[in-house]
Amino acid sequence: xxxxxxxxxxxxxxxxxxxxxxxxxxxxxxxxxxxxxxxxxxxxxxxxxxxxxxxxxxxxxxxxxxxxxxxxxxxxxxxxxxxxxxxxxxxxxxxxxxxxxxxxxxxxxxxxxxxxxxxxxxxxxxxxxxxxxxxxxxxxxxxxxxxxxxxxxxxxxxxxxxxxxxxxxxxxxxxxxxxxxxxxxxxxxxxxxxxxxxxxxxxxxxxxxxx
Amino acid sequence: xxxxxxxxxxxxxxxxxxxxxxxxxxxxxxxxxxxxxxxxxxxxxxxxxxxxxxxxxxxxxxxxxxxxxxxxxxxxxxxxxxxxxxxxxxxxxxxxxxxxxxxxxxxxxxxxxxxxxxxxxxxxxxxxxxxxxxxxxxxxxxxxxxxxxxxxxxxxxxxxxxxxxxxxxxxxxxxxxxxxxxxxxxxxxxxxxxxxxxxxxxxxxxxxxxxxxxxxxxxxxxxxxxxxxxxxxxxxxxxxxxxxxxxxxxxxxxxxxxxxxxxxxxxxxxxxxxxxxxxxxxxxxxxxxxxxxxxxxxxxxxxxxxxxxxxxxxxxx
Amino acid sequence: xxxxxxxxxxxxxxxxxxxxxxxxxxxxxxxxxxxxxxxxxxxxxxxxxxxxxxxxxxxxxxxxxxxxxxxxxxxxxxxxxxxxxxxxxxxxxxxxxxxxxxxxxxxxxxxxxxxxxxxxxxxxxxxxxxxxxxxxxxxxxxxxxxxxxxxxxxxxxxxxxxxxxxxxxxxxxxxxxxxxxxxxxxxxxxxxxxxxxxxxxxxxxxxxx
Numbered sequence: 139x140x141x142x143x144x145x146x147x148x149x150x151x152x153x154x155x156x157x158x159x160x161x162x163x164x165x166x167x168x169x170x171x172x173x174x175x176x177x178x179x180x181x182x183x184x185x186x187x188x189x190x191x192x193x194x195x196x197x198x199x200x201x202x203x204x205x206x207x208x209x210x211x212x213x214x215x216x217x218x219x220x221x222x223x224x225x226x227x228x229x230x231x232x233x234x235x236x237x238x239x240x241x242x243x244x245x246x247x248x249x250x251x252x253x254x255x256x257x258x259x260x261x262x263x264x265x266x267x268x269x270x271x272x273x274x275x276x277x278x279x280x281x282x283x284x285x286x287x288x289x290x291x292x293x294x295x296x297x298x299x300x301x302x303x304x305x306x307x308x309x310x311x312x313x314x315x316x317x318x319x320x321x322x323x324x325x326x327x328x329x330x331x332x333x334x335x336x337x338x339x340x341x342x343x344x345x346x347x348x349x
Numbered sequence: 350x351x352x353x354x355x356x357x358x359x360x361x362x363x364x365x366x367x368x369x370x371x372x373x374x375x376x377x378x379x380x381x382x383x384x385x386x387x388x389x390x391x392x393x394x395x396x397x398x399x400x401x402x403x404x405x406x407x408x409x410x411x412x413x414x415x416x417x418x419x420x421x422x423x424x425x426x427x428x429x430x431x432x433x434x435x436x437x438x439x440x441x442x443x444x445x446x447x448x449x450x451x452x453x454x455x456x457x458x459x460x461x462x463x464x465x466x467x468x469x470x471x472x473x474x475x476x477x478x479x480x481x482x483x484x485x486x487x488x489x490x491x492x493x494x495x496x497x498x499x500x501x502x503x504x505x506x507x508x509x510x511x512x513x514x515x516x517x518x519x520x521x522x523x524x525x526x527x528x529x530x531x532x533x534x535x536x537x538x539x540x541x542x543x544x545x546x547x548x549x550x551x552x553x554x555x556x557x558x559x560x561x562x563x564x565x566x567x568x569x570x571x572x573x574x575x576x577x578x579x580x581x582x583x584x585x586x587x588x589x590x591x592x593x594x595x596x597x598x599x600x601x602x603x604x605x606x607x608x609x610x611x612x613x614x615x616x617x618x619x620x621x622x623x624x625x626x627x628x629x630x631x632x633x634x635x636x637x638x639x640x641x642x643x644x645x646x647x648x649x650x651x652x653x654x655x656x657x658x659x660x661x662x663x664x665x666x
Numbered sequence: 667x668x669x670x671x672x673x674x675x676x677x678x679x680x681x682x683x684x685x686x687x688x689x690x691x692x693x694x695x696x697x698x699x700x701x702x703x704x705x706x707x708x709x710x711x712x713x714x715x716x717x718x719x720x721x722x723x724x725x726x727x728x729x730x731x732x733x734x735x736x737x738x739x740x741x742x743x744x745x746x747x748x749x750x751x752x753x754x755x756x757x758x759x760x761x762x763x764x765x766x767x768x769x770x771x772x773x774x775x776x777x778x779x780x781x782x783x784x785x786x787x788x789x790x791x792x793x794x795x796x797x798x799x800x801x802x803x804x805x806x807x808x809x810x811x812x813x814x815x816x817x818x819x820x821x822x823x824x825x826x827x828x829x830x831x832x833x834x835x836x837x838x839x840x841x842x843x844x845x846x847x848x849x850x851x852x853x854x855x856x857x858x859x860x861x862x863x864x865x866x867x868x869x870x871x872x873x874x875x
Contacts, residue, residue, distance in 0.1 A: 198853045200813035203846035206830050210839050286727040290817065293834060303733045307820070312737065319733035323726040330725045402779055427781030437776025441794050441871045451780050486872045500780075510779070 142313035149302070150317065156297035157325070160216070161285045164223035168231050168280050171224070173273075176235030177261065186236065197229035201287040205294050219288070219296030226287050227280040234276025238269035271341050278333035285329045289322050299325065350413035350507040350540050352376040352399065357408035359394055359564075368394045370564035371408070376557070379538040381531070383555035385545055387587070390561040392544045396510050399542060400429045412508055427454050430501035430509035430539070434516040436493050438485040444470070444496055445481040451504040469499040472533060491522040498530060502537070509534070511543040515550070527554060548588055552576065552595060560584055573599055593660045598624040602640045605659070606649025611637040619648055627656050670844045676829075681848060683824035687743070687815040688856075691750030692808060699755050700800075703762020704788065713763055720756035728753070728814040732821045746815070746823035753814050754807040761803025765796030770873070798867040805860035812853040826852070 143150050179186040204226050208218035242265050250264045266273075292300030302318025305311070352375070359369040369391040376382040384392035397403040399410055401422040410417045417425055438447050448466045457465070467477040473495035485493060494515065501509060514530075515523045531554050534541055545551055551558050552572035560567045560575070568580040576596040579585035589595065603619025616639040617626055630638060630653055637652040670677060706713035723731075731749045739745035769792060777791050793800075819827030826849045833841030 195854060198809050198857045199850045200816045200853055202813070202816045202827065202830065203849045206834065206842050207846045209834070209842055282725060286725070289727040289729045293831075300727075300729055303729055304820075307733070315733050315736070319730040323730045323734070326725050326727055326730075327722060400779060402775070423781050423783045425781070426779055431776065431779035433772060433776055433779070435770075435772035437770070437772040437774075439773060439777070439791060439795075440873045454781055454786070484870075 140317075142311075142317045146314075150321070153297065153299050153302050153318070154321065154325075156301075157285075157288055157299045157322070160219055160223060160288045160291055160296060160298055161281070164220050164227060164284050164288070165277075165281055167220070167224040168227040168284070169277070172228055172231040172235055172276075172280075176232055176239060176273075177266075179236050180239045180265070181257075190233070190236070193229040193232050196225060197233075201226055201283075202290050202293070205287070205290050205296075209294055214295030216296055218294055219291035219298075222294075223284050223287055223291070227284040230279040230283060231273075231276040234279070235269075235273050238272030238276070239265050241272070242268045267344065270344060271337070274337050274340055278330070278337055281333055282326060282330050286322075286326050351378050351411070352382075352508065352540055352542065353409075353411040354395070354399075355409045355411070357395070357398060357410060358406050359391070359398060359403060360406045367406070367564050369398070369405075372564075372566055374559060374566060374569065376540060376542065378540055380556040381534060381541040381543060381554055383543045383545060383551040383558045384561060385548065385551045385558060385587075386561035386567075388546070389563075391564040392559075392561050393512055395561070396512060396542050396544050399508075400426050400431060400510055402426075427451055427504065428506050428508070430504075430506040430511075432497050432501045432509070432511040432514045434513040436497040436517065438493055438496060438500070440485050442484075443481065444483050444485070444488075447485070447496060448481075448500045448503050450500060451506075455504055465503055466499075469503050470496075472502070473499045474529065475499070490518045491526060494518055494522075494526060498533075502533075502539075505537075507540060509539050509541045511541060513545055514543070516545075549595070552588075552599060560587060594624050594627075597627060597656065597660060598622045600659075602626050602651060603642065603648055605655075606640045606651060607655060609650045610639040610647055611635070611650055614639065616641050616647070619643070623651070623656060623659070626651050627653075630656075669838070669840045677844065677848065680824065680826045680829050680845075681852070683828075684812070684815055684826045684849070684852065687746060687750060687818060687823060687825055688808060688811045691747050691754060691811050691815070692804070694747065695751045695754035695758050695807065696804075698751065699758030700762055702755075703759045703800075704766065706759055706763040707766035716759055717756070720752075720759055723752045724756040728817045729820065732817065736821060741822040743823050745821060746818035750811050750814055750818070753810055757803045757807045757810070758800075761799050761806075762796065765799030765803075766792055768799065769795045795871060798864055798871060801860060801864045801867060805857060805864060808856045808860060809853050812849060812856060816849050 175189070179189055205219065205222040208222050212218035212221060246268070247260060247264060250260050255263065288296075288298050289300035289303070291298045292304045299318050299322040302314055302321070306313075306315025306318060354372050354374040357369055357372045357374075358367050360367045372391075372395060374382075374395075384395060386392050394403055398405045399412065399417065401417060401420075405418060408418075412429075438444075439450075445463075445466050448469055449462045452462045452465060466481065470477040470480055475492065475495055480488070480492075480496075485496070488496065494517070498514070501511075515526050518526065527550060543554060545554075552575070555572055557569060558572055558575050559569045562583060568575060568584050570578075573596060575584070576588055576592040576599075579588060579592070585592070600623045601619065602617065602621045602623060602625075605623055606619075613635070615633065615635050615637075617629055619640045619642050621629075626638060626640075630636070636654075637650050639650050640648045642648045702716055706716050728749065731752065732746070735745050735748060739748060773791065773795070774787070777787055782791065815823070815825050816827035816830065819825055819831050826845050828845075829841050829848070830845035833839065833843075833845060
């Protein structure tokens with residue numbers, strides 16, 4: 139496997155870069171949608187129930203199905219892959235975001251309101267900081283899920299490390315196949331471990347900050 | 350069955366002082382022995398060693414004629430009734446299944462189990478037809494407590510261990526339950542070890558009371574003697590400054606009358622305790638009361654002077 | 667929709683293959699996972715090791731695991747099962763352990779005090795009370811496995827994923843859509859059904875209403 143990478147560095151690096159771009163953009167999109175949306179939903183409980191119902195269904199849809207359903211809608215390539223991955227990662231973060239915010243101790247919120255905090259201040263100074271650990275856990279889950287699912291983007295022409303696997307399979311090039319598989323496994327584990335470490339750092343910071 | 354503890358000691362790892370320190374205790378057959386003392390005195394640990402939920406570090410515990418430290422713990426426990434404060438009814442089983450627990454473990458046949466379950470619910474004052482098929486979540490706290498006792502009595506064990514059995518119900522219900530269960534336990538002549546932190550419960554429910562402190566037995570006496578003659582300051586403190594009044598609460602008016610009647614005809618029912626009689630006399634500013642029996646016939650009288658004499662006297666019985 | 671209507675038997679066969687993959691995978695995962703979960707509940711250090719290993723397995727993308735198993739196990743149904751079991755294991759073990767640990771200690775104390783032996787305690791009291799949490803885990807495991815089984819078509823294990831892949835290689839849009847919708851429907855159906863079972867169990871075992 140290492141031999142194949144050494145012999146074909148270009149292909150490998152392109153696949154890796156592609157994979158990272160796909161995952162990165164999808165993750166950013168998820169952050170941009172789920173974070174504000176979660177906040178909005180805490181203030182609009184009626185919408186929240188509907189949104190949660192939809193998201194719960196979305197969460198159940200298999201990743202491959204989500205990706206290939208883009209084919210008739212957006213065709214093949216980078217964009218449909220990113221859209222599918224965004225949809226795939228969205229439920230995890232949205233649910234964690236919403237749950238984290240709504241499960242902040244009601245008594246603390248009430249005490250803050252009683253002291254004269256405006257709604258925005260309650261949100262920025264109480265709810266968000268206290269919900270951060272849960273929210274960050276959601277970001278970690280979404281990240282790992284997206285990086286993992288991006289492997290399948292190969293099936294709709296999105297590139298990425300999965301393409302090494304599919305190409306390797308098609309051409310009976312087992313070193314290539316194994317290279318792709320190991321690379322994506324290592325990447326997924328690295329993302330998991332990395333985000334977990336960040337999460338621990340963050341929770342420790344919060345605990346130290348909250349005197 | 351008699352229960353005998355001989356030099357029973359329990360040392361927990363990492364803790365210097367023994368939780369139970371060379372305890373010697375004998376409980377006669379059919380007696381209710383209350384273990385009481387401040388937090389950490391070892392009363393619960395002692396009780397739990399009798400059914401080997403906690404293993405003694407040293408010493409012997411004899412139940413009947415068996416040294417339980419040598420017996421199979423699981424088999425042992427099936428012959429000892431066990432009631433805890435939070436009751437621990439199995440939420441996924443019906444009341445019938447809960448009550449049938451030990452009989453089933455002992456292998457009784459279905460018909461016998463069914464008959465016994467109904468009998469037990471009747472005994473604790475719950476209509477079997479209504480309750481057998483319900484689940485614990487449908488019952489109130491007091492009802493659950495009754496089921497807990499029914500469950501412990503189901504296999505007719507000669508010995509019962511009860512750890513703050515009425516602690517989880519509200520005080521109004523608690524008093525009633527205490528009365529009822531005392532009656533049941535006496536009727537069935539069970540040997541009982543009951544752990545409590547409530548001195549009133551101890552003196553009302555116990556034939557003998559064992560006060561413990563720091564793992565050691567401080568005084569072991571009948572309630573009346575305990576109140577009349579505390580062995581030291583600690584016990585005196587523990588039973589409370591109003592122990593004289595407590596002693597009076599142990600005696601029924603009808604049992605303590607002297608011949609005669611109150612001059613002004615003031616009367617009180619004989620079912621009251623002496624303490625309540627004292628309270629009534631003080632409230633009404635009287636010196637004596639005629640005590641009436643259940644049929645409202647005068648049984649005799651009680652005077653303040655008599656109460657004073659009894660309160661100051663040494664232990665009776 | 668003409669293809670689907672004309673070939674519903676092929677579709678049903680693929681569905682059946684998919685169900686077999688998930689079912690067998692789940693069964694084996696339970697057989698291995700429940701005992702490991704019970705052990706994890708009793709020994710925290712063992713729990714740590716088990717959770718770490720199965721956690722790592724769960725993080726690796728499905729396609730990668732399938733690909734890596736090819737040189738050792740080849741293609742087909744049983745290699746796919748190996749991967750499916752690996753994915754379900756973490757969730758099953760974790761939920762069994764959590765379910766057991768969350769049982770109220772008073773219930774266990776009462777059961778012990780009445781003379782339940784260890785095995786009987788496990789089967790008559792502990793596992794039944796842990797069941798709602800275990801079912802919750804089964805629910806997540808099944809949904810995950812429906813997803814992984816879709817990719818299993820890649821190593822010739824059959825299933826609805828096969829229809830999807832055929833659609834891609836043949837540039838046949840309807841097959842792709844039908845395949846995707848069918849897998850989604852299966853996943854949603856399993857999720858809903860198990861959710862109802864879970865809720866029913868929780869209600870049945872509530873300590874308080």
